Amino acid sequence: MPDTATPVETSATATEHRTHASVVRDLTSRWPEHRVAPSLGRITALTELLGDPQRAYPVIHVTGTNGKGSTTAMIESLLRAAGLRTGRFTSPHLTALTERITIDGEPISDERFDEVWGELEPYVAIVDEQQIDGVACTFFEIMTAMAFAAFADAPVDVAVIEVGLGGTWDATNVADGGVAVVTPIDLDHTHLLGSTVAEIAREKAGIIKPGAHAILAGQSLEAAQVLLERCAEVGALPQREGIDFGVLGRQLAVDGQLVRLNGAEGPVEDVFIPLHGAHQASNAGLALAAVEAFLGLKALNPDVVRDGFASVTVPGRLEVVRRSPTVLLDAAHNPHGAAAVVAALEEAFDLNPLVGVIGVMADKDVRGLLETFEPALTHVVVTQVASTSRGMPAEELGELAAEIFGAERVTVAPRLDDAIEAAVGMAEVEGVGTPGVLLSGSVVLVGEARGLLVTERAPGAPATPVEDDADADWDPLERDLGGEEPTDEERESWT
Secondary structure (H helix, E strand, O other): OOOOHHHHHHHHHHHOOOOHHHHHHHHHOOOOOOOOOOOOHHHHHHHHHOOOHHHOOOEEEEEOOOOHHHHHHHHHHHHHHOOOOEEEEOOOOOOOHHHHEEEOOEEOOHHHHHHHHHHHHHHHHHHHHHOHHHOOOOHHHHHHHHHHHHHHHOOOOEEEEEOOOOOOOOHHHHOOOOEEEEOOOOOOOHHHHOOOHHHHHHHHHHHOOOOOEEEEOOOOHHHHHHHHHHHHHHOOEEEEEOOOEEEEEEEEEOOEEEEEEEEOOEEEEEEEEOOOOHHHHHHHHHHHHHHHHHOOOOOOOHHHHHHHHHOOOOOOOOEEEEOOOEEEEOOOOOHHHHHHHHHHHHHHOOOOOEEEEEOOEOOOOHHHHHHHHHHHOOEEEEOOOOOOOOEOOHHHHHHHHHHHHOHHHEEEOOOHHHHHHHHHHHHHHOOOOOOEEEEEOOHHHHHHHHHHHEEOOOOOOOOEEOOOOOOOOOOHHHHHOOOOOOOHHHHHHHO
16 A cells, blocks of 8 residues: 555545445446446556555456456466465456455455545545546546555455456556466457457457466457467467367266366366356366466466365356256356357256346347347246346347247346246246256346345355245345445446
């Protein structure tokens, strides 16, 4: 933290008299993260005032279109298994802002979160006054700076930082990752990042810094060319999935899969991953390569690898939150992610009928998402994401779904609790096979569904289903605000 203690102490003292809800209101009143103000000017000014905390520890930086969150979680789990103290910054969150900033696998407490904001607030005010590029510090920029500062104060041995959006202009890119990880790139956020895979890859390639290790997932030809050109331009060392590392074999296992990974010094056998799908196996290959690169291209002890992967938890990724019928949550929000989910469902679950509950953001490729899910779903119940005005209205989504599924396979239920109840009823009434329900289409929707279907549990423990009751209203932002009703503007910023 900065040496100029006086303003920090003044703000910290003031923070003692504020509630966590008021701190959340301060932050969510700012420019929301889905409205990008492409500039590193504000975050650079802010981190310089703070003494550049992001330079106090080495960084592993993760970008890509899909798989960023899972890969980040796997990398951190491996590092902790190796005995390192870790920081992890991810976005978005499912139910609480504090989830975004974790130290040694634990989200920081509400109290520590509020303290960090109190320490940063006067410096944010200084940058706000400058109106760099015409904008005050945004919500995501402040969250990023808070993570950097919290990690420096901890202190951590290494920070694993997930890009918020893109790469080059993302606020996290003021950190220079010695290891840059790029998960598969596809079309998403095209209104912000570019209309072609090559344009999006160029934006994401910006996290590959001079001399870094670049850990590259299998990519389309146009994305791979852009990434390798960036490596050549800055003198980064590329390692490519399928050539330098990857999955050598995999088989289904109870509640996950058993994989054989190509490590720095040869195969690592019998690695259990408590996640489903070939895409998660690939993410594990990326994570192992990233950690071994961070350690100087040295192999991890196989037992450490097994321990690290076995303890990975990634809520909202084909997460089973109820049985009889099986209810799954997955935060797929674009066609590429949905295709991975469909493949994993076919491989790991024998669900018939399978009823979908889908709620989406209006700015996504909704048609592409529905078309990808259509072959896998017997029926779809469309609903509305309640926490944000960005959610596509249920009636509008229903009309589009009817074009793709046929009207007889579509039910409209604007309230999520009603949608879940309807889907469970449809799945059970068929009376044949093994019924299931999949909730998907938006990270925010999955967060709302977890609030309805999962009870609080100890960190690292499996999800605990709520007994057959999906009638209670759930508003994650209202929880962060201590039970107070959020305004429309706060909902917009929070998501």
